[in-house]
Amino acid sequence: MEKKGKAGKWILTIVMLLVGLICIFPFIFMISSSFKVSGEVMQFPFHLIPEHFTFDNFIGLFQNGMYNFQKWYVNTVVMTGLCILIKIFFVSFTAYGFSKINFKGRDTIFLILLSAMMIPSDIMILPRYIIFKNLHILDTMWALILPSCVDVYFVFLLRQSFISVPESISEAARIDGCGHLRIYWQVIFPLSKPAIATMALFSFTWAWNDYMGPYLYISTMDKQMLSVGVKLFASGLIQDYGSQMAAATVVLLPVLVAFLFCQRFFIEGVASSGVKG
Amino acid sequence: MKSQKKVKMKTSKAQKKENRAGYLFIMPYLIFFIVFTGIPFLMAIGLSFLNVKYITRLDDLKFVGLNNFIKMFQSKEIVDSLFRTFEYALVYVPLIMIVGFALAMILNRGVFAKNALRSMAFMPYVSNIVAVAVIFKVLLGSNSPIIQGLKSMGFDPPLLLMDLKLALPTVATVAVWKGVGLNMVVYLGALQGVPTELMEAAQIDGATKWQRVRNVVIPLVSPTTFFLLISSIIGSLQNFTIIQALTEGGPGQATTVMSVNIVRTAFMKYDTSLASAMAMVMFIIVMIITLIQWRGQKKWVNY
Numbered sequence: 001m002e003k004k005g006k007a008g009k010w011i012l013t014i015v016m017l018l019v020g021l022i023c024i025f026p027f028i029f030m031i032s033s034s035f036k037v038s039g040e041v042m043q044f045p046f047h048l049i050p051e052h053f054t055f056d057n058f059i060g061l062f063q064n065g066m067y068n069f070q071k072w073y074v075n076t077v078v079m080t081g082l083c084i085l086i087k088i089f090f091v092s093f094t095a096y097g098f099s100k101i102n103f104k105g106r107d108t109i110f111l112i113l114l115s116a117m118m119i120p121s122d123i124m125i126l127p128r129y130i131i132f133k134n135l136h137i138l139d140t141m142w143a144l145i146l147p148s149c150v151d152v153y154f155v156f157l158l159r160q161s162f163i164s165v166p167e168s169i170s171e172a173a174r175i176d177g178c179g180h181l182r183i184y185w186q187v188i189f190p191l192s193k194p195a196i197a198t199m200a201l202f203s204f205t206w207a208w209n210d211y212m213g214p215y216l217y218i219s220t221m222d223k224q225m226l227s228v229g230v231k232l233f234a235s236g237l238i239q240d241y242g243s244q245m246a247a248a249t250v251v252l253l254p255v256l257v258a259f260l261f262c263q264r265f266f267i268e269g270v271a272s273s274g275v276k277g
Numbered sequence: 278m279k280s281q282k283k284v285k286m287k288t289s290k291a292q293k294k295e296n297r298a299g300y301l302f303i304m305p306y307l308i309f310f311i312v313f314t315g316i317p318f319l320m321a322i323g324l325s326f327l328n329v330k331y332i333t334r335l336d337d338l339k340f341v342g343l344n345n346f347i348k349m350f351q352s353k354e355i356v357d358s359l360f361r362t363f364e365y366a367l368v369y370v371p372l373i374m375i376v377g378f379a380l381a382m383i384l385n386r387g388v389f390a391k392n393a394l395r396s397m398a399f400m401p402y403v404s405n406i407v408a409v410a411v412i413f414k415v416l417l418g419s420n421s422p423i424i425q426g427l428k429s430m431g432f433d434p435p436l437l438l439m440d441l442k443l444a445l446p447t448v449a450t451v452a453v454w455k456g457v458g459l460n461m462v463v464y465l466g467a468l469q470g471v472p473t474e475l476m477e478a479a480q481i482d483g484a485t486k487w488q489r490v491r492n493v494v495i496p497l498v499s500p501t502t503f504f505l506l507i508s509s510i511i512g513s514l515q516n517f518t519i520i521q522a523l524t525e526g527g528p529g530q531a532t533t534v535m536s537v538n539i540v541r542t543a544f545m546k547y548d549t550s551l552a553s554a555m556a557m558v559m560f561i562i563v564m565i566i567t568l569i570q571w572r573g574q575k576k577w578v579n580y
Contacts, residue, residue: 008386009386009387009388009389010389012383012386012387012388013388013389013390013394015383016380016383016384016388016394016398017394019380019394019397019398020393020394020397020398021397022454023397023398023400023401023454023458024397024400026401026409026412026413026416027400027404027412029412029416030408030412033415041415042415042420042421042422042425043422044422044425044426044429045422045426046422046426090305090306090309091306093302093305093306094302094303094305094306096302097298097299097300097301097302097303097306098303101295101298101299101302102295102299103295103296103297103298103299103300104292104296104299106299109303109307113310116310116314116315116318118511118563118564118567119314119318119560120511120514120515120556120559120560120563121515122514122515122517122535122536122539122556122559123317123318123321123553123556123557123559123560124313124314124317124318124321125539125540125543125556126320126321126324126543126549126552126553126556127316127317127318127320127321127324128313128317130320131312131313131316131317131320135312146309146313147313147314149306149309150306150309150310150313150314152310155306179298180298180302184302205403208405209403209404209405209406209407211406211407211518211521211522212517212518215521216540216544226405227405227407227408228407230405230407230408230411231407231410231411231522234411234414241415244411244415245411245412245415247408247411248408248409248411248412249408251405251407251408252404252405252408252409255403255404255405256400256403256404258403259396259399259400259403260396263392263396263399266399266403267395267396267399267462270459270462270463270466
């Protein structure tokens with residue numbers, strides 16, 4: 001029995017390892033190819049370590065006359081940074097209101113917000129275009145940042161996490177004469193750092209990876225984001241596989257690195273996010 | 278008596294203060310919600326009954342009733358794209374549900390280096406789909422090392438993204454590759470909640486492995502299945518980015534699903550109202566599916 005269990009475990013490990021390799025092979029291929037000259041990318045059999053190691057693909061990426069890759073990179077970094085920063089405060093502030101203040105109509109309003117999660121985003125793309133135009137934020141990064149703050153999902157998650165902070169703690173602060181603003185900022189916010197970190201990380205990947213937003217709402221080339229940029233770049237250099245892989249690498253690397261270092265927040269954040277019926 | 282009244286007055290005064298504080302806290306969010314979700318939603322409904330062409334020109338508005346919807350269902354091109362959306366969902370939803378569950382079961386049964394393997398499978402979920410598409414286009418294109426490898430072994434592999442029949446299932450499969458990590462992790466969380474005593478009891482009663490999975494595990498994780506099913510169905514309709522990145526709706530019209538068609542109709546053909554009607558139909562479909570699930574859940578979801 002014991003032996004059979006061990007053999008079974010090995011078999012399952014190998015199966016799972018194969019699945020895992022399928023999942024990460026494209027990334028390995030990408031990174032390895034980004035250091036190869038284009039002719040070698042398509043060589044069979046595939047070499048993990050390039051025969052002629054080269055940085056030219058990356059240098060070419062940031063120094064080509066056609067596309068301003070650097071500018072796109074800076075845009076995306078600034079947009080993503082603002083997005084995370086605003087969201088951390090904005091969403092947690094709202095979640096505090098929905099969890100720690102007992103006001104009239106709270107649960108009804110929250111229910112309405114939750115049901116709005118059902119609305120597919122496709123339906124919003126046109127009206128939002130008109131609204132952005134009237135707010136004069138069309139073709140600016142604010143058209144990407146501001147709507148992303150209306151993230152019902154994370155208001156819901158943070159609310160859950162705030163509720164799990166025992167009422168006695170905020171009660172004690174209140175007796176000491178703290179108002180809601182101070183309880184939020186000095187008690188609840190610090191106690192919920194893991195949940196807020198999870199939100200920040202997911203917001204980072206969503207903002208960084210967003211394609212539809214910049215594709216639809218940003219038209220000036222110099223204001224464009226990486227997601228759209230990398231597609232333009234790749235379709236402009238059809239045969240230059242090495243450069244394409246280098247472009248994909250610089251777009252993917254920040255998120256993959258963030259993931260490698262903060263896996264716990266990503267995965268446990270999802271697992272504990274209260275999919276409990 | 279008097280003092281009681283006083284207390285009551287005091288609480289209501291405190292309650293008023295709470296009310297004010299509460300609304301102050303949620304007001305900024307509510308304003309954003311109304312501007313970026315509430316109003317757009319109402320506008321979408323309105324637009325689908327009007328005759329707006331070109332997004333920016335709103336003069337000469339006319340109420341045209343259901344004309345946009347009639348026009349939509351009379352257009353073979355649009356109906357075809359609607360069916361392609363269903364086709365896509367029929368590949369995507371079962372695949373992501375089954376693979377996600379199977380991977381979670383494997384991880385839960387116990388493997389070596391569990392966390393590392395779990396992270397490997399989750400990695401595609403956080404990646405940028407456009408960059409991933411650049412890689413997949415090279416890997417699945419002619420002359421890629423994979424294709425050459427298969428050819429050298431005597432196979433004649435089709436160019437999946439260029440094939441009229443295979444492009445759509447291929448795109449759906451890439452979407453599963455990207456998204457399955459999330460389903461897996463959520464299922465894993467649910468499986469860890471299955472009490473071991475229950476499994477042992479079933480084992481003692483002589484239930485086979487398969488019976489235990491079917492009669493103990495699956496019913497116990499059914500709330501999770503319900504949640505994931507709905508979000509996978511909704512996810513399968515919102516596939517604009519992955520299709521735009523991989524095939525741009527081609528070859529021919531082979532992967533032009535509704536989401537792609539809506540954007541095209543709105544931003545390239547400038548038929549604002551028709552695009553809104555198309556989006557409305559998608560919304561209604563999501564609503565109906567969700568409602569059916571909601572009513573049906575009593576039959577198979579155990580809380």
